[in-house]
Amino acid sequence: MADRYLSFTGTAPGRFLTRRLGLPQPAPLQRWSPERPSLMGDRLLLTAGKSDLGLTDADARTALGRDLTTAPCGKPAAVVLDATGVRDVETLAEVHAALHPVVRSVAESGRIVVLGAPLESADHHQAAVQQALEGFTRSLGKEIGRGRTVNLVRLADAHAAESTLRFLLSPKSAYLSGQVIEVGSAPADVTAPHDPPHDTDRPLTGRTALVTGGARGIGEAVAETLARDGARVVVLDVPQAEQDARRVADRLGGTALALDITSPDAGARIAAALPDGLDVLVHNAGITRDRRLVNMPAEHWSSVLDVNLASVLRTTDALLESGTLKRGGRIVATASIAGLAGNAGQTNYGASKAGIVGLVRALAPRARAEHGVTVNAVAPGFVETKMTAAIPLFIREAGRRMNSLAQGGLPIDVAETTAWLADPGSSGVNGQVVRVCGQSLLGA
Numbered sequence: 001m002a003d004r005y006l007s008f009t010g011t012a013p014g015r016f017l018t019r020r021l022g023l024p025q026p027a028p029l030q031r032w033s034p035e036r037p038s039l040m041g042d043r044l045l046l047t048a049g050k051s052d053l054g055l056t057d058a059d060a061r062t063a064l065g066r067d068l069t070t071a072p073c074g075k076p077a078a079v080v081l082d083a084t085g086v087r088d089v090e091t092l093a094e095v096h097a098a099l100h101p102v103v104r105s106v107a108e109s110g111r112i113v114v115l116g117a118p119l120e121s122a123d124h125h126q127a128a129v130q131q132a133l134e135g136f137t138r139s140l141g142k143e144i145g146r147g148r149t150v151n152l153v154r155l156a157d158a159h160a161a162e163s164t165l166r167f168l169l170s171p172k173s174a175y176l177s178g179q180v181i182e183v184g185s186a187p188a189d190v191t192a193p194h195d196p197p198h199d200t201d202r203p204l205t206g207r208t209a210l211v212t213g214g215a216r217g218i219g220e221a222v223a224e225t226l227a228r229d230g231a232r233v234v235v236l237d238v239p240q241a242e243q244d245a246r247r248v249a250d251r252l253g254g255t256a257l258a259l260d261i262t263s264p265d266a267g268a269r270i271a272a273a274l275p276d277g278l279d280v281l282v283h284n285a286g287i288t289r290d291r292r293l294v295n296m297p298a299e300h301w302s303s304v305l306d307v308n309l310a311s312v313l314r315t316t317d318a319l320l321e322s323g324t325l326k327r328g329g330r331i332v333a334t335a336s337i338a339g340l341a342g343n344a345g346q347t348n349y350g351a352s353k354a355g356i357v358g359l360v361r362a363l364a365p366r367a368r369a370e371h372g373v374t375v376n377a378v379a380p381g382f383v384e385t386k387m388t389a390a391i392p393l394f395i396r397e398a399g400r401r402m403n404s405l406a407q408g409g410l411p412i413d414v415a416e417t418t419a420w421l422a423d424p425g426s427s428g429v430n431g432q433v434v435r436v437c438g439q440s441l442l443g444a
């Protein structure tokens with residue numbers, strides 16, 4: 001379902017009218033394309049406090065990679081503020097001092113990434129001001145406008161965060177704002193033999209990725225994006241969608257697997273179909289059966305919980321225990337902002353997606369320690385797919401606009417986030433639930 005309002009506000013009369021009426025003015029987002037793989041503008045490295053990272057501009061260039069801002073236009077498009085050295089309220093003022101003069105000039109669809117210190121070892125003064133960075137980031141994200149995003153990365157080691165910074169400072173993260181992402185160290189046991197990636201354009205070369213529900217919508221975009229990044233993809237979907245799954249797989253040079261993920265033997269059948277093992281497991285299949293609890297039949301409850309949560313738990317266990325999921329592997333599950341904030345008419349769906357968050361947080365440390373596998377989740381907000389096209393008009397329009405970017409996301413936005421989590425360079429990202437929601441007001 002096309003966003004006609006977004007197209008209208010892109011015209012001169014549309015801009016005039018919406019400005020006069022005080023209506024939202026969504027900026028067209030710059031997304032990744034082979035023709036425009038980088039942000040348009042300069043890069044700027046700022047510091048607040050005495051940084052422990054010792055990030056020099058040269059380091060930043062290496063850590064931030066070559067994806068960044070190759071087309072100088074006199075305005076910064078990628079601003080990194082190293083605030084890891086902020087330890088008290090006085091030095092917190094340097095955050096204001098660094099960004100206040102710059103914010104106005106940040107290019108359209110530009111990125112601000114604030115680097116913060118991990119909270120675990122901080123005393124209460126340092127913890128207070130490092131936590132303050134979170135409120136700062138989320139507030140700036142809500143006011144900055146013009147398709148610009150602001151995110152906070154808590155990190156101990158700039159090099160472990162390379163893939164994360166490369167993603168956040170690229171057009172691939174167009175719909176991700178107001179997020180706090182923790183990046184730990186990248187232990188050798190979650191790093192496959194050929195890490196770090198030799199080719200940042202195709203970091204998944206030589207890897208196999210399975211995408212459940214890959215025949216359409218977000219899953220199809222995930223399969224496409226992982227294939228773009230070099231993976232051999234296996235597109236799993238229900239037998240009724242086999243033709244579509246095959247069409248997607250053929251286009252991407254992958255294979256289709258017709259399988260209902262709720263089958264008790266789904267894990268065993270996936271393992272049998274992948275004798276050489278699996279590197280990336282994307283749990284994307286999901287359904288909704290919306291009703292308020294008073295009207296909800298038990299079948300609506302059980303089918304949603306079975307597809308969205310129980311089958312994820314079962315297949316994850318089976319593929320880890322059988323060793324199908326290889327060392328250095330990645331699990332990316334799909335939550336939803338409905339699971340974080342709750343949504344009327346979705347007690348079943350909200351429960352299932354909150355369950356995914358619980359699964360990710362509990363399994364991540366264990367899967368890393370025992371199997372060398374990272375476990376993360378994407379939590380989409382309003383994404384333009386057949387699922388959201390079925391929502392009644394007024395509720396759909398509210399869902400689309402109620403975020404800092406005043407528009408819905410596209411399947412590609414969730415897919416790019418999944419590809420970053422699947423990247424061999426993302427070993428330090430574990431147990432994270434990353435919202436891809438344009439900083440939705442729901443549960444913000």
Ligand code: NAD
Pocket residue numbers: 212213214215216217218219236237238241259260261262284285286287307334335336337379380381382383384385386387388
């Ligand atoms: P979609 O309905 O367009 O696609 C879902 C796919 O999953 C379909 O191809 C379907 O056949 C498949 N599927 C369903 N049950 C299955 C089963 N038992 N076994 C195998 N495959 C099965 O949905 P979408 O909008 O692309 O959503 C994808 C994921 O993102 C879902 O988990 C959904 O809950 C989540 N999500 C979507 C949005 C959004 O705005 N679209 C928001 C938050 C979360």
